[in-house]
Structure formats: structure tokens, C-alpha cells
Amino acid sequence: MDFNERMHPQGDDAPFRVLLVDDEPLQWLLVREILAAPRYIVDVAANGEQGLARLAEAEFDVVLTDRRMPGMDGDEFCRQVRRQPGLAMLPILMVTGSNASADLLAGLSAGADDFLGKPYHPVELQARVNVAVQRKRATDQLDSTESTLFALARMVEAKDENTGDHCSRLAHKAMALGRAMGLSQQELIALRRGGVLHDIGKLGIPDQILLKPGPLTDEEWVVMRQHTTIGYHLVSNLRSMRLTAPIIRHHHERWDGSGYPDGLAGEAIPLLARVFQIVDIHDALTYERPYKPAFSAEQARAILLEEAARGWRDPALVNLFLALIDRDPQWGFEHPSSGDDLGAQLYTDMFQAG
Structure with missing residues (x-):
């Protein structure tokens, strides 16, 4: 990412980048049909480990994750994401078939921002994703301001050659x-x-x-x-x-x-x-x-x-x-x-x- 990209994050007209973490290929087809191009770009990961790998490789506006998955479940996936300082504000929507308050509380405690109950209506999925993305992009604008402050602070440090890192x-x-x-x-x-x-x-x-x-x-x-x-x-x-x-x-x-x-x-x-x-x-x-x-x-x-x-x-x-x-x-x-x-x-x- 060059200097201009750092100072001018993606505008609201850029496609919404969605990472879907789900072990069911049928869900991949369904979500990609609902969140269709050119408004959305949907990338998929078959499990939590793949999801973490994709987040390390590319930037996304929102993550849509299933709660029940083999191996690393949705709760643990959320916890792993939130341990990364750069991903602390990334919106995570969790899909679950349970409406038990204990399950919802566990998901929120793990780091999920919102829930979608199965089965969900396509309009509801679009609406939840859109709200999450708008919030994320507002945060990105703030991050640009923060990055400038950090760079200015580095200039202060650079003046004194004796402080090193x-x-x-x-x-x-x-x-x-x-x-x-x-x-x-x-x-x-x-x-x-x-x-x-x-x-x-x-x-x-x-x-x-x-x-x-x-x-x-x-x-x-x-x-x-x-x-x-x-x-x-x-x-x-x-x-x-x-x-x-x-x-x-x-x-x-x-x-x-x-x-x-x-x-x-x-x-x-x-x-x-x-x-x-x-x-x-x-x-x-x-x-x-x-x-x-x-x-x-x-x-x-x-x-x-x-x-x-x-x-x-x-x-x-x-x-x-x-x-x-x-x-x-x-x-x-x-x-x-x-x-x-x-x-x-x-x-x-x-x-x-x-």
C-alpha cells in the first residue's frame, strides 16, 4: 500500500469485501448469490484456521462466520481475531441456529459484534452487512488520522538519533x-x-x-x-x-x-x-x-x-x-x-x- 492509499482509504463506492468462514459449500453458494458482485466481493474459508490465514493475507470490511464448525468453532475464531491488534475493530457477524441467551452471550464475549439466526432472509443479511461495512469504513477514516499521528510521532523520535527504536x-x-x-x-x-x-x-x-x-x-x-x-x-x-x-x-x-x-x-x-x-x-x-x-x-x-x-x-x-x-x-x-x-x-x- 503506497502513501496515497494510506492517506485515502477506500470510499463508500468501493465493493464491500466480505470474508465468509463456513464449512458448508452450500452456504458459500447461498451467500455469494445474496451478496453478489459488483456491490460485494465474497471470499470464503472452509474453517477457522483458513479464515485467520485469509485475514493475514488481505483486508476485509466484514467477516461472516458460522458458529458451529469442526475444529476451531466460531467462538474461538472470534477470540483469535480479537487478539490481533490490527483486527480489533473488524466487524464480525456470527450465524447461528441457536437463540439460547447463554450461546449468544458466549459469542459476544468471544468478540462477535452481531448475530444472524438461521434461516435468515436475504434482505436481512444484506442490511446487517451494509451497516457493518459503513461502520468499518468510518473507522478506517479515523485510522488514517491515527496513522498520521503515529508517523508524526516517529518524526519526533527520528530527530534524536540516540533513542533508536x-x-x-x-x-x-x-x-x-x-x-x-x-x-x-x-x-x-x-x-x-x-x-x-x-x-x-x-x-x-x-x-x-x-x-x-x-x-x-x-x-x-x-x-x-x-x-x-x-x-x-x-x-x-x-x-x-x-x-x-x-x-x-x-x-x-x-x-x-x-x-x-x-x-x-x-x-x-x-x-x-x-x-x-x-x-x-x-x-x-x-x-x-x-x-x-x-x-x-x-x-x-x-x-x-x-x-x-x-x-x-x-x-x-x-x-x-x-x-x-x-x-x-x-x-x-x-x-x-x-x-x-x-x-x-x-x-x-x-x-x-x-
Whole structure:
């Protein structure tokens, strides 16, 4: 996908791409007759495994899946889809012959958005698919805005050659800590986005301050600290950033209230901001910067414990984070996969396009 395609997703006049996951060939014929070209393009998968493979290969507007299938059933298929961050908002319509409330609740809990009861009327199938697709395409427009924000955040990171893939590491580590805490999928996505976007407000900081090689003056620190509120205002009007915006604003608050920008203390600091700042600090400690060498794991541990003792960090989160590293000393140093690299490809496209 080139730069123009990323910035201008498919319009409403483009064919609706439907993935049908069903083990009955008769259903393939029926759905393809109801959802006919040129308005619809229907691709089929004979089971859940094939469905996941197709989703990895191509983009779809909506998935129509049977609930009862051999091997991976519809519920498990939904769960597998929702574990993929890029597919969290993909509409899934589940077809079932059961109207038992327990079955419907299980499907919704697994990640289905809507149900179609068997047998269904062709007009009902078209209507449900059309509504789902329109919602998906509205979301795609929002995703284009988000992708631009991610690319801009990468520009901030690129200005500092010493941070490397700091943002990708933070996205990876923050999600790992969030999973250990049992946070929801939406909270994990917010942490992932926060890893890339936390310093986006530095776009509004003059380069003579942002890139100054020596220590900042008191007046320059006043300006530098504004990056949290600038970043917050850049994203706060996007509904999808509801959980991410507080991370951007509050990741420099301190447990004792001595941080910025709002001087929040204790549990008044949003939980996700507290989670994020632990991994942010640990990453800064364990990687080389112009003003310091890379500290050892033992040194980083001692500093985190010291800051918790001084009242700067949430002590419970510091202890949980260090316990994870104790169980797996390489946990905090794992390199993120390319799937965590939000905005990187768009930034590359923009850079190459001049």
C-alpha cells in the first residue's frame, strides 16, 4: 500500500469485501448469490484456521462466520481475531441456529459484534452487512488520522538519533506489563499507542531546546514540560484515543504529587500512565543516551526501587514489574516484533515522498 492509499482509504463506492468462514459449500453458494458482485466481493474459508490465514493475507470490511464448525468453532475464531491488534475493530457477524441467551452471550464475549439466526432472509443479511461495512469504513477514516499521528510521532523520535527504536520497545514492554496485570484488550491497545505517541507533543518544542546537547535552563524546562499538554491536545478529540490521551498527558506525574503537568498524586494519576512510566523509565535507564551510559539490570533495579522509596513511583507497580524481570531476566530486553512498529512504514513513505 503506497502513501496515497494510506492517506485515502477506500470510499463508500468501493465493493464491500466480505470474508465468509463456513464449512458448508452450500452456504458459500447461498451467500455469494445474496451478496453478489459488483456491490460485494465474497471470499470464503472452509474453517477457522483458513479464515485467520485469509485475514493475514488481505483486508476485509466484514467477516461472516458460522458458529458451529469442526475444529476451531466460531467462538474461538472470534477470540483469535480479537487478539490481533490490527483486527480489533473488524466487524464480525456470527450465524447461528441457536437463540439460547447463554450461546449468544458466549459469542459476544468471544468478540462477535452481531448475530444472524438461521434461516435468515436475504434482505436481512444484506442490511446487517451494509451497516457493518459503513461502520468499518468510518473507522478506517479515523485510522488514517491515527496513522498520521503515529508517523508524526516517529518524526519526533527520528530527530534524536540516540533513542533508536525506543517507541517500539515501549509499546512492546507496556503491553507485556499490562497483560501480566490482566488489563483489558482496549487498555492494552492504549498502552501500545502510548508507546509511540507519548512524546508527540515535542513537535511543538523548538529544536534549540529539544536537541540541546547540554543541560536545560529553568526557563527551557518550562517550555520542555509543555510537551505533555501539547501532545494531549493533539489527540484528545479522537474518541479512539480516550484511554491513550491520559498516558500522553500524565506520564511525567509522580506518586507523591511532585510531577507535571497537573501535580496529580497517588491513584489520581491514571493507572495506564503509571504503568507506562515504569517501562519508560526502565528503558531509558538500560539503554545508552548522550548524557549517560546504559545501566546494568542491577543498577536499573536499584534506581527504580529508590524512586519508589522516595515517593515518585507507584510501589506496587514497581514491585510487579521487577518480579516479571526476576522470573525472566531477558523480559525487559526483548526486541519488539515489527507488528509493534506503529507509524513506522507511513513515516518511511512520507520521508521518501519528500
